[in-house]
Amino acid sequence: MLDDLSRPGFWQACEEQVAEARRMFARLIGADVDQIAILPNASIAAHQAAAGRRWRRRRDILTTPAEFPGIAHVWLSQPGARVRWCGTPAGTVNTGDYLSQIGPRTGLVSVPAVTYRDAIRLDVARIADAAHDAGAAVFVDAYQAAGVMPLDVDWLRCDYLVTGTGKYLLGLPGLAFLYVRHPGGPAPALTGWLGRTDPHAMRATVLDSPPHARRYETGTPAAAAVYAAVAGLSLVGGLDLRQVRHHTQRLIAAAAQRLAAQGEVVRLAGQVDAQGAHLALVEPHAEAMAAWLGHRGVIAAPRSGVLRLAMHAYTTAGDIDAACEAIAAYRHRSCTRPGGIR
Ligand SMILES: Cc1ncc(COP(=O)(O)O)c(C=O)c1O
Numbered sequence: 001m002l003d004d005l006s007r008p009g010f011w012q013a014c015e016e017q018v019a020e021a022r023r024m025f026a027r028l029i030g031a032d033v034d035q036i037a038i039l040p041n042a043s044i045a046a047h048q049a050a051a052g053r054r055w056r057r058r059r060d061i062l063t064t065p066a067e068f069p070g071i072a073h074v075w076l077s078q079p080g081a082r083v084r085w086c087g088t089p090a091g092t093v094n095t096g097d098y099l100s101q102i103g104p105r106t107g108l109v110s111v112p113a114v115t116y117r118d119a120i121r122l123d124v125a126r127i128a129d130a131a132h133d134a135g136a137a138v139f140v141d142a143y144q145a146a147g148v149m150p151l152d153v154d155w156l157r158c159d160y161l162v163t164g165t166g167k168y169l170l171g172l173p174g175l176a177f178l179y180v181r182h183p184g185g186p187a188p189a190l191t192g193w194l195g196r197t198d199p200h201a202m203r204a205t206v207l208d209s210p211p212h213a214r215r216y217e218t219g220t221p222a223a224a225a226v227y228a229a230v231a232g233l234s235l236v237g238g239l240d241l242r243q244v245r246h247h248t249q250r251l252i253a254a255a256a257q258r259l260a261a262q263g264e265v266v267r268l269a270g271q272v273d274a275q276g277a278h279l280a281l282v283e284p285h286a287e288a289m290a291a292w293l294g295h296r297g298v299i300a301a302p303r304s305g306v307l308r309l310a311m312h313a314y315t316t317a318g319d320i321d322a323a324c325e326a327i328a329a330y331r332h333r334s335c336t337r338p339g340g341i342r
Contacts, residue, residue, distance in 0.1 A: 001227040017226045024233035025177045029142075029161065030152035034212035037178040038221055042143055042162045044190070045178035046074040048216040049139055049160040050108070052186025055081035058107030058136065062098065066091040066115040071141050071162075075110060091115070091304075094274070095123040099130050106136040111158075113151070114144035114276030117303050118267045121145070121276045128157040143167060147236045148277040148312055149245040153179055165225060168277065168312060170232030174225030183213040192218035239313055248277045248311040251320055255279050255309060258324045262331075265339035267306065280306035281327070282339050289330055298326045 004013040018038060026033045039045045055061075061075045064087040075083050086101045087093025093115065102109060109131040114121045128138040137159040142151055147168030153161055161179040165171030187209040193199050194217040197210045209215040249272055256266050256279060265282040269275040283289050286302030293300055293307075300323070301308045309323055331338065 001224055004227075014223050014226060017223075017230050018221060021175070021226055021229040021233060022177075024230065024237055028146070028151070028233065028237060029179060030154055031179050034214075035153075035179050035181065035183060037180065037183075037213040037216035038226075039176045039178055039217065040174060040222065041070075042068070042141065042164050042176045043070040043074055044218075045162040045176045045216075046071050046110075046139070046141075047190060048178055048188050049162070049180065050074065050078055051188030051190065051216070053078075053107065053137075055079070055107060058105055060084050060103070060105045061108045061110060062086060062101055062106050062131075062136075063110040064091075064093040064097070064112070064115075065089050066093045066117065066120065067110060067112055068116045068141060068143065071110065071112075075108075081107070091117055093120060093122070095126055098122070098127045102127075102130050102134045102136060104134060106131065106134055108137050108139055110139045110141070112144065113140050113142040113146075113156075116144055117306055117308075118269075118280045119144065119276035119278045119308070120269055121274050124156045124158060132157070144276055144278070147232070148241070148248060150241040153181070165229040165232060168236075168310075169229070170235055170312075171228040172222075172225045174222035175229050178213065178216055180213045180216065183215060184211050188216055190218060191215075194219060194221075244313045245277075247313060248315070249275065251311045251315055251317065252277070252279050254317065255311075255320045255324065258320065259327065262324065262328050263338045264327065277312070278308045278310040280308055283307050283336075285336070288334070289327075289336075292330050292334070293323075293326050296326050296329075298323050 004010050022033050022036050026036050059082050061081050062084045063075055066087055086097040111122055111124050111127050131138045139160040140158040142161050142163040146163040159181045164176040166173035195215050197208045256268050259266050267280040284305050286307040289307055290300050290302040
């Protein structure tokens, strides 16, 4: 990006990167480029997915307390809609919880492909079939899944899919993708010059919308995040994601076993297949633990009472050993006990 910035025609080079990011992401999820919009974050992408939906006869949006809060807030903010929750208030949920609550009033079913806190992986395709049978649309937040496991919109059978580039897609925060199966619906109220049929026509007096997903776009994207998205997607696009999934599952099983032997409390899905690519270690002071580990080169993300240890294609068994040893050393140094017992 810095090289392009130092040459004439930076904006044109940046537009080519945007087009490349769109192409690469479309390929990753088995979509068409015309079904992909590029937006600044997943929350805006969710707003755009909801744009123009009429919450009248089918006014229920089915989601879960395990949903990433920003996405749930978008649903709560929809005028006229009524949010229905499935799973427990504490944030555990399974596929059956969704299946049992889809009904004739459900207009939209919002499913995290993998939950952000505990890495619960839901059976999106089964939920989508039930939702469609009931006449509802399906929205998938794949932020915790894209880049680290195979995702294909045809086998997921979703109507919308959202993800950002800041996690397993190995890019930066500042860019999200919205997949829309049928992008020709009502034009969204949130718009900008990139949402026009021909953005370069620069007609201030005309508000038209192309029949493809660019209609959901707004203004100039964050250039650094766009370049990073292309770099990250070219790494991820060269991987066999089935193998990556297999690899991360093996590492998670090894980490869980080792941490349990150290007396740690980990939240693990009952079945291997229902676990995403991170492990949630129960720790009420996860921020303090993450800061201590960070100084020792173990980067883990604290979130609402858990420390998340994330795996990717490049994670090794040696990394797991190092993380587990550092956690044991933290317990010793901080005089804290696993699971928050002090
Ligand atoms: C599941 C999930 N969805 C969405 C987001 C981010 O949403 P936004 O891009 O609106 O900040 C995250 C970030 O942690 C996430 O884990």
